[in-house]
Amino acid sequence: MTPPVSATGPEDLITRDNVVAGIQKLRFFPLALVGGNGSHLIEAGGRTLLDLSASWTASALGHGHPVVAKALARVAASPPGASILSATHSEAVGLAEELLAVVPGGGERRVHLGLSGSDVNDAALRAARHATGRPVVVAFEGGYHGGFGAGFMASGLHISAGSAPVRADVRLVPYPQPFRESDAMARSLSALENALAPGDVAVVAVEAIQCDGGLVVPPDGFLAAVAQRSRAAGALLLLDEVKVGLGRTGSMNSFDHEGVVPDLVTIGKGLGGGLPAAALIGPASVLDERRASALLTTAGNPYSCAVARAVLGHIVESDLPGRSRIAGDRLRSGLSEALADEPCVGEVRGRGLLVGVDLVTDRDTRGGDAAFARRVVYRLWQLGAIAYYVGGHVIELTPPLTISDTEIDEAIALVSRAVREAHLVDDETIAPWAGW
Structure with missing residues (x-):
């Protein structure tokens, strides 16, 4: 017992x-x-x-927090199932609509609901590869994009620690560290250009502030330069907002600081207010790619979605x-x-x-x-x-x-x-x- x-x-x-x-x-x-x-x-x-x-x-x-407790109690009294795998419910649809309202982007977009930053980053990287027909992910040394799956394989922290293998389909470039390098941004962007040059890169994954790698704040203009070079090479741009988004850096999205509009955005951690909740936002042409199937039975469950809506609403309203x-x-x-x-x-x-x-x-x-x-x-x-x-x-x-x-x-x-x-x-x- x-x-x-x-x-x-x-x-x-x-x-x-x-x-x-x-x-x-x-x-x-x-x-x-x-x-x-x-x-x-x-x-x-x-x-x-x-x-x-x-x-x-x-x-x-x-x-x-009262808004979390209230939302959880409301849904727990009469939950509409526990999944969006083969059904829909208003909490999931409402959360997706509300996320689209606070995350900038153009054209027809979709929201993939997940349970953690790890699974939404995995979905983002796999969907990008399928949609573009290109095999390579470019990420940054010291970066962290998840504890499993494609995000784990593209995390510079895991690769440098020997936890994740060095792979031909993942190219790492230096993240600029202005406190320790006078030419940090130039060196990083030069390495990025070299990584993009072969024309086989599906997506560039980057954090607006690199957290687990040492809370590194890049020089102003870095994200905009990464976005410009990625698009010139025909690669999608993924901003990993899992740890730094939803108001954490003083703006709703950390990339708002430079006015960048990414192709793909991942959100997690704080979204759930302590419950497992995460989201990937991106173009319909990428996230409706069925070969990139990312099925999790309890992703989008009404408990997590209701709390996430309450958290998001409180962040905006307050x-x-x-x-x-x-x-x-x-x-x-x-x-x-x-x-x-x-x-x-x-x-x-x-x-x-x-x-x-x-x-x-x-x-x-x-x-x-x-x-x-x-x-x-x-x-x-x-x-x-x-x-x-x-x-x-x-x-x-x-x-x-x-x-x-x-x-x-x-x-x-x-x-x-x-x-x-x-x-x-x-x-x-x-x-x-x-x-x-």
């Missing part, structure tokens, strides 16, 4: 967590949770933590992109000031409520300090806040879009203190928590 879930303390849950497969875990500290409210999560044992990750942006409205822009400026400027004299901090960067603190061995060489980053996030958890590192050495801060000014000021104080006190965390303490 399965034992009942216990909330006696974090040690109990951590011990019992051994039954969950290791391949599903990315753990940075012994975090065991039993609840949450707003921008806070509650540990087993009762400690309240300030959530500066929003579960890798999946909890866009924070935890226990102007959370505008709030993200203002709150992000407060967080970024506050951290820059608080950490200005710390030699281990190379740069505080980002856009909207997508902020990275780049930790370095020294400011002259700008070499990333991965060991120090592990200590910082662990110390931050000890102090009462949750954040993780990306790219090995960049502390990623992506709090709920609903975070208050008071909570932002608390975050600034806690993060700066964790940086100063990271030396209090020893190797033995963090050894079981490998992170990436």
Whole structure:
């Protein structure tokens, strides 16, 4: 018999967590949770933590938001099945219509509903190959487009780590890193032109801000240049908005910053407000390509769709992109000031409520300090806040879009203190928590 879930303390849950497969875990500290409210999560044992990750942006409205609870309860009372595989329902159709209204594009378009960023990116890349008759995907070093399928195979992070094989039908080009390279954009665009030159590229997949690769903000004009070169070569342009879309960067779509209109857009994480929901938006000529079949039984289920509609509606009606822009400026400027004299901090960067603190061995060489980053996030958890590192050495801060000014000021104080006190965390303490 399965034992009942216990909330006696974090040690109990951590011990019992051994039954969950290791391949599903990315753990940075012994975090065991039993609840949450707003921008806070509650540990087993009762400690309240300030959530500066929003579960890798999946909890866009924070935890226990009323619009999410209301939408879920409404549909649960009388659900119209659990699938759109062989039937339709108003929640799925309504969500698709509402997504088309906030994601720019021309001509006749379609919306493919999924469960995660991984499956919609897989669908996007396979559909692009079928529609164009071309085999190659161009993506970027350090990029992340999914945990399985075609998106996994085109993720620079997985390829460099040896998790995904090097393939002839995937070409990686450098993503510009202006903090570390003076000619970053020129080198990247030159490599992109070379990758496109053979004329066999179906799609170029890119993130407007590269998150898991180190929260890298490219130079202004980069996306527009990628779009121009992709179209000149007859390749489709896929903007992966899974982590950075829906108001996170201070505009509804992160690519709005440059006025780019992609061919294909993928959205996930925050769309579901904590439930599995994702979407791919693109031309009917690509997404009606039946040979690129992407059938998932519970994709488009009414529970996820109803919550996604509620989340999307709240983001639009409450102007959370505008709030993200203002709150992000407060967080970024506050951290820059608080950490200005710390030699281990190379740069505080980002856009909207997508902020990275780049930790370095020294400011002259700008070499990333991965060991120090592990200590910082662990110390931050000890102090009462949750954040993780990306790219090995960049502390990623992506709090709920609903975070208050008071909570932002608390975050600034806690993060700066964790940086100063990271030396209090020893190797033995963090050894079981490998992170990436």
